[in-house]
Amino acid sequence: MKKLSKILVILLTLSLILSACGGGSSSDSGEKVLKIAVGCSLTGTGAKAGTAFEEATKMAFEDIDYKIGDYAIELITVDLTDDPEKGALALEQAIVKDGAQVAMQGWFTTIAMSTMDVAAKYQIPYLFNYGAGQALDEKWETDPEKYSYYIGKMYPTTDFIAMEYRDLFDAAFASGQLTGEKTIAVYGEDTDWGHSLGDNLVRYFSEAGYEVVYNEYFAAGTTDMYAILAKIQSSGANIVAGTINTPASAAAFLKQAREVGLESQIVCHSLNENADWYELCGDAAEGVYDQLPGYIDERGAEFEDRWMERMGYAASVACESVAYDCALCTIQMLQDCYEMYGVLDSETIYKFGCEEVQTGNWIFDNSIMQAAYRWESGRLSPVVGEDAFYYPLGQVQNGEFVTVWPESRAVTNAIF
Known part of the structure; x- marks a missing residue:
């Protein structure tokens, strides 16, 4: 009997270890959950843009009822502030304490530079950051393998x-x-x-x-x-x-x-x-x-109407609309990743990002602002052109x- 009890304890311990180390997550009801850290600078000089990124992301995920395949999506809002050190610590806490398996969004280049190291440290894919400065691309190019967890920057170099x-x-x-x-x-x-x-x-x-x-x-x-x-x-x-x-x-x-x-x-x-x-x-x-910046079809005006109704002020085509587009891009990638692998976790999202997004095999052509977002090997920033980002x-x-x-x-x- 004692031997059986020891075996049960060992099995239970192994189960807990595997669930903690695995890329997946589940709710108390046993439902599969994907936890996404949403980078928003809610305090500091970028606070208004941060609120825009938070709310626009929620709008996009509300449209799919926070569901991709058989996964429930849980958004974890991360205040990246306007301080690189504080921003990095906030993302680290979202990963370690809150269990974020993937990250998305972001506004400041300086913050993106610091969170790039956090993503590499914890091997968490960071999707479609909007930090536009050249320094971000230059840092990525110093060690493309290490920084390969940073996937699909949304804005080209200057x-x-x-x-x-x-x-x-x-x-x-x-x-x-x-x-x-x-x-x-x-x-x-x-x-x-x-x-x-x-x-x-x-x-x-x-x-x-x-x-x-x-x-x-x-x-x-x-x-x-x-x-x-x-x-x-x-x-x-x-x-x-x-x-x-x-x-x-x-x-x-x-x-x-x-x-x-x-x-x-x-x-x-x-x-x-x-x-x-x-x-x-x-x-x-x-x-x-x-x-x-501008819209490519009537969905842009529809978004602006929804934003006004939700927030009580007009959306900027260069901020709120951009944030919504980033969220749409993330959702499409996650849906296609799920369709390919049947699993959504850090490992499969990273694999899809490296093998499909950053190689140019995958194109996001459902944007409300651009003809298409696409990337190419050896570059973090998107391709520029009147048939792409322009x-x-x-x-x-x-x-x-x-x-x-x-x-x-x-x-x-x-x-x-």
Whole structure:
């Protein structure tokens, strides 16, 4: 009898060990559960975007009743903050304490850099982060095998953005619409994202024969821009280009630029990520350029209506809609992974990510914003092109962003 009891204890212990070590999870009722950590910066400078990512993700999973195959989906909201160390600790807790088997979403490049190490440490696939800075791709390229748990970055590197702006102004100079010296002042927030775009603006405009007469960065959240603008104005730059993610900072930059009489062509990339950009900036935004995300069909308008009803404020096509698209992409991948393997856990999701997503075998073509998301071997960022990921450039005219570049998509001419 004692021998039988010992055997039962051993079997029970082994069962507990296997259930703890296995990729799968189950509820108290025995139902299969997939636990997904949703990275949202709910505190700090990205709090509004973080809320957008959390709610948009919930909306997408509500549409499938939190169910994929015979798995119930449990979302674990992770406040990644705007601090890389705190963000990494928050994700680690979601994995170790809450049992997250896979992670998704994210906004800041700096946070993505730190959570990339957490994903590698615990061998947890991290899907479709939106961190856009070049530094994220560069880190991934230092050890593609180690960082292979980071799968399918949703936003390309900033070189394509810089080249778009360069091409716009090159065409304006060539046609005589823009005259004077080919000079540019490059500014931005002192973040990985700010430097990523700034560095590429310097690179591609310099290669095209422009003189960079100013190139400085300021702390995120800065609202007193007068000293910065005085330097830019004294530089005599014909073009002023950079990015500001903090809405209050972007509004301060543009309003104070008008106050001091800056007459340069202004690129304020990321301005329209905040749906309230016009309420914040008013006429100070007139003539400003930014990339202009848009919808590919009527589902975009349907999403905006649902968002307004749910949240009580308008969705931004560059934030809330992007977050929803990321969630749709994640759901489609998980559904296809389940169809292929019949199992959803860290191991099968990682395998599908490496062998199907990152090789280009798998394409997400049900986006509300892009013709398709697809990736290719040796690159973390998605393929760019008018048949893949592509955003045209817009300019604020009469209080609204309108598409002005490239010519194939322009609805009106830019005003220089």
